[in-house]
């Protein structure tokens with residue numbers, strides 16, 4: 001049934017809430033992409049079948065709900081019981097009867113399924129007590145994991161479209177922009193441009209036809225926050241777009257999603273249909289006379305297609321290549337019409353800002369970076385996953401309190417933020433608050449919120465090389481500095497990690513980087529040197545070691561590293577022997593083992609496997625020196 | 635008319651002109667590879683970069699490609715600021731690494747003081763600078779037989795699937811516009827070959843010369859109101875016929 005007035009909207013929300021309250025117990029099974037990969041669909045099916053077989057829906061009001069990503073993917077499949085808030089991790093279908101018998105029927109906790117705090121070694125019952133969740137503040141991800149993304153009624157019960165209703169029934173477009181301005185919201189997709197300013201420019205631009213676009217390209221390797229939002233709470237994206245369209249005077253919108261996100265496409269498509277049926281999208285929205293509809297546009301998944309002008313060309317059906325433009329998209333964007341492009345997370349924030357007010361959002365964060373920000377925390381931390389925090393949280397808090405510290409308690413070395421356009425920050429930056437300005441000053445970027453934590457077993461030259469090897473493929477190749485510059489940088493880095501570095505390489509790198517920053521056509525090429533420059537800034541001595549001593553201090557570059565077993569420390573446990581993929585280790589049980597240098601491929605598997613730290617690495621050049629030293633003596 | 639300052643000299647600009655045109659009219663030379671009078675500017679080679687500023691910008695300047703930046707009134711343009719010169723050199727240095735044996739690239743590099751590239755010369759030298767003129771002229775004609783394929787370092791100009799392009803009409807526009815003449819083709823009295831595709835020629839019914847491919851004639855047939863009979867005779871014979879007619883007419887008028 002279409003909702004055609006404020007009274008009807010209020011009553012629809014009331015009845016959705018009532019229906020939700022009638023569900024006395026909810027079993028929330030995470031069906032985000034991470035948990036699905038671990039088999040959560042089977043768990044959800046098992047719950048549904050058991051609940052049905054036992055008639056629990058009618059007798060105790062128990063329902064199963066497939067939700068979007070809870071964020072703690074590493075421990076999936078995750079199951080949360082509501083209202084008790086008990087979280088079970090790594091749940092398998094065979095656990096389902098036990099959960100129903102014990103926890104649902106008798107309130108007993110199944111300890112083996114609980115999350116164990118690695119610091120205290122104690123199991124934690126409530127998901128809100130787990131440090132990973134306890135320290136988060138969720139705005140853009142407010143409903144992910146709580147709602148069934150395929151059920152509009154469930155979203156309505158959780159506050160979806162309340163912001164749109166407030167905008168349409170109580171505010172003029174100018175007032176909506178003013179509210180977003182007060183919130184201080186800045187773009188969550190990269191550069192952190194002030195959202196209200198963009199909207200106002202598009203509102204003022206001449207032209208009947210205007211567009212609002214949602215950037216769901218998310219091409220950074222390892223990032224998945226936008227996917228989780230589109231999959232887990234598609235209505236938040238649609239609501240934001242509708243509010244933005246009302247504010248700028250647009251009637252058409254596009255959501256650009258990469259083809260690698262099939263679940264996001266399914267959930268968005270379904271959400272759009274449901275929203276249209278209820279009069280939340282399409283003609284005469286909520287009976288206010290405002291028309292707005294959205295189409296999906298699917299991209300091939302190139303990183304460069306996330307760039308504003310390339311994305312618009314791609315939606316127009318042309319090759320997704322950046323175009324040099326000296327006019328703003330808010331004046332001439334998609335099909336040469338005034339266009340607002342925002343990131344998925346930016347749009348998801350908008351509904352909450354309209355619902356709770358700009359001042360509420362602005363109360364969180366730092367002076368110039370307001371509100372909260374989603375991050376995908378990955379790499380060498382104990383808890384990896386998707387998190388959302390107030391701007392200004394320190395890196396240390398994120399890595400040690402939420403992330404639980406470095407894996408295996410090794411020393412921290414660096415954290416990479418901002419994806420391929422970002423940079424690596426060293427320990428001295430751990431206490432700096434995360435906001436747009438601070439990260440940029442430090443030579444990195446907020447980017448889309450990727451955060452890769454690195455331990456002491458990370459070679460920073462190799463890290464820079466990795467990002468170059470990604471970018472050299474992802475540059476569109478249209479302009480000379482980016483295409484040829486990346487190619488040449490990669491050649492230099494290939495030499496560095498192979499011990500072919502020469503004097504003057506650092507200067508050549510810096511000259512190329514400057515040429516690319518100043519000369520490239522689009523931000524991909526302009527920001528491509530960031531991983532290079534930030535590692536040079538903070539870890540220059542590692543470059544020197546590679547060039548001058550032909551040594552990799554972290555022992556990662558295989559051509560520069562050798563391993564040996566310290567006989568006194570080896571207890572002959574054979575672990576290294578089993579770990580070695582090259583059959584380079586020999587030794588009798590309980591006696592000291594030996595690595596045969598001729599066969600060793602310097603992969604470091606033995607080093608990781610050895611329980612007594614009896615294996616050490618050292619620069620390979622020492623081997624040659626020792627050999628020639630011996631040769632000289634004999 | 636807009637007035638600008640280019641390297642300290644006041645110059646006037648035609649309405650709608652881009653900076654590049656104004657700079658050249660001011661007698662300042664600037665290398666370019668991807669710009670062509672017959673095509674929309676594209677901004678790919680980055681050789682035409684300049685610094686622009688305005689009095690009210692308080693010394694702040696931005697680098698833009700002059701081929702695409704409108705010649706607005708009051709702009710102060712420098713083609714010789716240190717960062718512009720240095721960036722242009724890096725770009726040329728990179729192009730020379732890509733095309734170490736290409737005379738045009740060698741000359742441009744030498745003009746800017748680069749005899750040898752400071753980077754790794756391409757182990758498989760090519761003459762293609764990826765200026766995109768060939769694909770853009772093909773698009774402009776409305777044929778779009780060739781395109782750039784692959785992203786990043788692997789980018790190249792090619793027909794679809796690297797096979798003889800079905801849409802190609804053999805007009806040779808791509809080969810003629812190519813600044814380094816690197817698109818191979820053969821043309822004889824009876825046949826033309828380009829992109830691995832061989833074309834039969836249409837002969838002029840008057841002089842018998844082969845002047846256009848059959849595919850070209852078919853492509854233009856009916857387009858812009860061109861009748862098929864238009865291609866019965868070659869341009870030269872048409873001109874001759876016209877001249878004859880004119881002289882007859884004027885002779886008649888004189889009588």
Ligand SMILES: Cc1cc2nc3c(=O)[nH]c(=O)nc-3n(C[C@H](O)[C@H](O)[C@H](O)COP(=O)(O)O)c2cc1C
Nearest residue numbers: 187188189190215218219306308342343346523524
């Ligand atoms: C190479 C490149 C890739 C980008 N990829 C994305 C992306 O995947 N998602 C995104 O929202 N913005 C991406 N951006 C930034 C967009 O161009 C644009 O600034 C952003 O979508 C604007 O939205 P916002 O103001 O809400 O951040 C990318 C930019 C560049 C240069």
Ligand code: SF4
Nearest residue numbers: 477478479482522525
């Ligand atoms: S900077 Fe890179 S990605 Fe951007 S237009 Fe140039 S080649 Fe393409």
Ligand code: SF4
Nearest residue numbers: 762763765766768812
């Ligand atoms: S073939 Fe010639 S015209 Fe085409 S891109 Fe290469 S250099 Fe330019």
Ligand code: FES
Nearest residue numbers: 668677679680701
């Ligand atoms: S001529 Fe301007 S970028 Fe090539």
